[in-house]
Amino acid sequence: MISTFMIIGKDDVPLYEASFFNSKKQKEGSSHLSQFVIHAALDIIEEKVLSNENFFLGVVDNFNNFTVSAFVTTGMVKFVLLTENKNVDSTKAFFNDVYELYLKVILNPFYKQNSPIVSPYFDKKVREKFSK
């Protein structure tokens, strides 16, 4: 099972990417595919943002057996999750947790907004949250 989680900033600049794999065979070929699917979903996300005033947008797009779910903040920072299962509730909790972590990253005065998030602590915490 492949899952990719990306944080995309205000001007469609990717800020963070994390991929979760269950087996090594899948790792080689699929990383580009997941990025491509997420990129394609951005347009749909932008459309949904105009109509939906909640942060959590739910399932936004489907591609083959992938489902893309999204969470967009006030500052148009998009958290996008690409999965192969269809649990909606767990993704909502995951997004909320990651949002809290993201806010902590922002509060760091040395972090310039809309620049890549390179903190290993953030990375570790996101992976922990995802495995739950």
Next chain:
Amino acid sequence: MSVSYSLLEQIIFESVHYVIRTVHSQSKVLDPEETNLRVKIATRFNEKEEKKKKEKDIEKDKEKKNENENQKENQQETVGNKKKDQENVPQLEFISSKTDIERNIINRLEIIGYRLGERTAERIAKNKPRFQEEVEKMRFVAKDIWTELFGKMVNNLRTNHQGKWMFQDDDFKLIRNISFTLSEELQNLNHQQNTRKNQQKQKQTTTTTNITMTESQKQILQSYLYIPCGIIRGALSAIGVECTVTGICEQLPACVFTAKIINKK
């Protein structure tokens, strides 16, 4: 939260004082074509800046306690103050011409405010629904960000419906306690009028006396307004509204910030 307000104020005051000092010291060093006269004026200005800072601190203590003594002193000092005003006149040109260094520093102050506004907006907007309309976004800045940073809301929010928004704060926290020694006589005039009014009342409430200022004082006060301008710009940019913000202070505690929206076509 009250602790964080005073820290914020302190940081801003320190940075602006540092800026004022570096502007005048740097322009002495880096401009070799300055005449001796200008150098003399600059040194005199630096001394007066330091005197003003000391006197600001002393004034706050003296004002409430020694009313009568101040009146007597100022009658003698009015003559001295007039002389100081005359000396200040040639300095007006020195202050108002914006050199590259000054512009650079103003830019840096504004960026400090910008980053602060961005982060604060992102953090506060956590539990609120996303804004669809421009009005809501402006109201968000005027109410939520102002209460978060300054403890009160903007008093008046106006627009000309053509992309220009004005935030008017009648008692702006960051410049509330600034006093100028040159207008000491004015302050004491205001103070006398207020004591006569309040003699019947038992308690004397804090007087938000609106003091009119000379041009040079407005120039100095302008430097305190760059950070709030940046805060507004940052907050709006985080929400998705690109604009330019300018701040004006006509009477001492009241100031108006104007945001002009940049339309991208």
